[in-house]
Every structure is written in structure tokens, then in C-alpha cells.
Amino acid sequence: MKRKSSFLLDLLGIASAAIVAVLIGFIIILLVSDQPLQAMKSLLVDPISNAFNFGTVLNKATPLIFTGLALSVVFRAGVFSMGAEGQLYVGAFFGAWVATFIPGLPAAIHIPLILIFAMLGGALYGAIPGLLKAYYNANEIVSTLMLNFVATLSVSYLLNNVFKDPASGGYARMPYIQPSAKLGKFMEALPTHSGIFIAIAAAVIIYLFLYKTKGGYELRLVGENPLFAEYGGINTKKVIVLSVMISGALAGIGGVVEVIGLHGALKDQFSVGLGFDGIIIALLARNHPIGVIAAAFFYAYLQVGAQTMQMNSDVSRELAVIIQVLLVLLVSAQAIFAYLKQRVHRRKRGEANAL
């Protein structure tokens, strides 16, 4: 009962934080814009005003669900990895290679194979900072940030020099993927590819893993109290490495789903910070896999809204970044949430006393 009310309070708090952040965004619009009403309407209404925009929101939410899940898993294990961006590139490269250069498979085999390779790539790349953290206690924030650069530069090299499609001209990309590798649309009216279902399935699987399996329990325990976990006989080193590998696998699928769903070929620099957006998603979702779906949707909504706002008014779409920052700070402010809980608690106790 108490857990439930605390959960609801959290939810309420996060929703209010979102509203406050958007309201501050509105105030900024009022300050800088000559057509504030137009800008606000564009930001809030346009993403859901037609099927195309709404489909774009879903498309944008798809990779964010994956990276949000990726970071939720490591954060749950108490590892502050910022490496989803690099893992996403490595996974996307592994998967895209299978998607592009293995012809003649039926889609029902090809697509799972691509996903498996992407998971492998991401997981192996995630294992590096995981092992460094677990066995050498090397600071994972710095190591993952550095490895992000190494990954994006390596993939960029491979795309420019080794696997470049000769027909791609000025910018670097692999040849287009095989037809059997393509994730198609699932509804004629929406421009959305079916990657969103893979994303939702991944969220459900991660939920089941974290809350219904021994491995997930161990992972959460290591994050909450590593000494206690160690004392209880859990191999914390193994759990840490495993958590970063799962995280890398998720980021890797996120990357390749962008390739086979949206772009149709692996392009240089295709992810503009999806891995970092995942950090925000995980924070908003309080590292809960189902919450990640909602947070990713909200985040994508905000991004599409910012784009339509930039098109239809004089406000730059970077306003969305400012709203995101406010949101991150408000949602992570433990003082606010502790205060709220305390007040509710006190009020309840007050009622009990009155009776």
C-alpha cells in the first residue's frame, strides 16, 4: 500500500515536472517570439494534428525506447555508463553488415539475424568499459565517453574507406540493405516502421528480466547496495559486466533498427546523440522499463513539436533542449520529491491523529 502511494506520487511529480518545464518553455517563447501563440500551438498541437506527424513521433520514439532501456539497465546496476552512443554505432555496424552483405535470406530469418548481430556488437563493445570498471575500478563515466569517440570515428573510417557505397557520392554510407532486411510500414496511413513493436517487446522483456528473474534481482541488488549483494554471495563483478553488456545489446538493436527501419543504409553520423537522449529518457522513467516507453514518447513528441515550431514560427527548435534540461533537473531533484512524500506522509498521520 505504501509502495503504491509512493509510486503514484512519483508519477504525479514527474508529470508536474513535465508541465512546469513546458510552461517555462512557453515563458521563453513569450520573451523571444513575435508570434508566440503560433509557436506554442505548433509545439503542442502539430505533432498530433495529422497522421504523418504522429507517425514521425512514433518513429522518433523507437530508438529512444532502446537507448532509454539500455541506460535504465546500467543505472539500475549502479553503473553510470554514458556509452550508449558508441555501443549504438558498433551494434548498428554489425547489424548493418549482415543486412547489407548477406543476400538471399527470407525476411523471417534475416531480420532476427541482424538483430542478433547488432546485440552482439553492442554487447561486446559494452563489455570493455564493464570489465574495466569491474576488475580495475576504472571510472566508467570517462571510459565510456572516450569509447564513444573511438566507436563513432572507427565506424566513420570503415564507412569512408572500406564499406563505402561507390554510388553514394559525397557522403559516406554503406550500400542499401537487402530487401529482406527492411522493416516495413505496418499501416498504410502512418509513416511508422514496425521497429516500434520490437522496441515495445524489448521493454516488456527487460521488465520481466528485472523484476521476475534471479538475474534481474541480483542486478538491482548490486545497484542498490553493492556491499550487501557481495555479502549475500552475489558475484558483483560479473553482474556489473553483464549489466553493461545488456545495455550495449539494447543500444545496438536501437542503432540497427534505425538503419533497417528508417534510413535503409548505414550512414555516417546517423545518430545525433540518441545515446545521450537515452540518459534523459532513463532519468524521466526512473529506470523503469515500462516508464521508458512513456518517456520516449513524450520526448519524441517534444522533438517533433520543436521541429514544427521552427518551421511555422520564429522560435528555434533548440527551445526543446532547454525544456529537456529543465525537465532533467526537476525530475532528478530528490529534495522536491522527498519533500512531497514527507508532506503527504505528515498529512496522513495528521488525519490518523484526528481520528
Next chain:
Amino acid sequence: MLSNLWGQIIDLTIIAIILRVTVPILLSALGGLISDLAGVVNIGLEGLMLISAFTSIAVGSVTNSWLVGVLAGVAATVLISLAMGFFSLKMKVDIIIAGFAVNIFGSGFTIFMLNTVFGLTGNYNPEHLNKIPVIRIPFIDDIPLLGNLLSGHNLMVWISLLAVLFSFVLIYRTPYGVHLRSVGEAPDAARSLGIHVERIQYSALAWSGLFAGLAGAYFSMGLTSMFVKDMTAGTGFLGLAVVLFGNRNPIGVLLGSLLFGLANAITTLVETAPGAHIPSQFIKMIPYLVTVLALVIFAIRQKRKNLALS
């Protein structure tokens, strides 16, 4: 290509090139160091530098004074660092998350302002800019080798070297430094001795803001004479790595920064040399790989030390 490189080593121009690129790494690393020592590691250096790079060149070009520009940039970053302190110490946002937020804020806010104030999208390239001056020392300037070594550096080169000395004295030779380190190592013990833990941490963040502010101003008004979006390109993260690499002390930070500066300088030399066949991506990767390697070496050394202690 190699003979060109060799020539620059012989006549010591390479020193000037190294120092040029070392400045922002060194300054941001010093900022990271002081905040790290006080237990509030500022990972928002990257965003802070961007904010200062933009603010300083915008104010500097409007007022036509580099000094006013630098001061404005530093003021902006110190303010934001203090805001970080407010969110972290008062609102209990994890300091890493607060720093992360500052990084995305720095990138987004500068692009937003570029668009809102100047109506530009990618970069701001003012026609008249009074840059941070280059210091030519009369007389020494004419001596062949010594001239290249000591003269003709940007003012910020000297400021950054002085900042190392300043940090050293501040950390190891003042009561404030003792408080700073004790707050970082054992905040509860420090508090029980009557040290104002929060006040020290606020001040440590302000120092990091000051150094990041200077580094940012150097980006737009020393190293170049324009603001380009996301122009810091990971320097703040290198700075953080240097803090660990330099064993968390100012002298180590100086040596680490110089090493990274060297890697950077070689990158530029090899990249711009005619007939070079090494792909640029691999050269760009060097500092990051060195950092990971340094992290591992540092961690192994730490582990040995702990083993020896126990």
C-alpha cells in the same frame, strides 16, 4: 612530411603549437580538478566552455573589447556553476546529472541564442573582433630559439600556466585548500569540525566555472575568431580524463594536459601535412585511446597502492 615535423621540433615552434592546443585542456582540467577534490566533480565543463565561448565573443564583438568579452564569458559560466551547485546541493540533484544537464544546456542554449540574437544557424563570425592579445616580449622575441620558446604566445597561455601555480598554492598552501580537500574526502568529518561543507563546494564549483570560462573564451577569441556550434568537440571530457590521468594534482594535470596537447599537435601537423596517408579518423582517435589507456594504468596503480596498504 616527417622532415617538416622534424624542422618544427628543432626550431621549437612545436612548443608554441603544443601550448596553443594545451590551453583549453589545461584550464578545463584545473576546473575539473578543484571541483573533484571538493567532492562535486563538474562534468559540465564541456557545456560551460561552449557558453563562455559564445558569450565572450558576442559581448566582445559588440563592445569591441576582448577583456569585457572574457569577463562576460567567465561571469556567465560562474553563474551557471553556482546554479549547478544550487541544484546539486539544495535540490539534491546528483552532481553527475547536473553536469550532464549543463552539457546539453550549453550546446542547445548557444545554438538557441545564436539563432535568436543574431539570426544565424551554424556559426558566428564577426567582422571586427578584438582578440585576446598575443604577448611578444621585446628583445627576447629576436633571439632565435628563446624567441620561439617564450615569445609570441597568446595571453591565455600564460594565464593557464599561472593558473597551475595558483591552483597548486590554493590547494596545498592555504587553509582553504585544506578545507577543500577534507570536504572532498570526508564531508561528515569536515562538517563535524565546523567547516561549511556546502559553502566550500559552492566555491569549488565557482572555481571550475571560472577556469572553464577562461577556456571557453580562448576557444572563440584566441584559438579562432569565431563561434561555431559545439566547437569544444569533447575538450571538456578530455579535461576530466586529464584530472584522473594527472593523479588529481595540479602538476600531474599540467603534464597530462601537455601530453594531450602533444597528441593534438601531432594530429594537426599530420593532418595538414601534404601527402599524408594516415586516415584522419585514426589520428583523431589517439587522444581518446590514450585516455582509456591512462585510465587503466591509473586504476592498476591505484589497485597496487591499495594492496600495498592492506
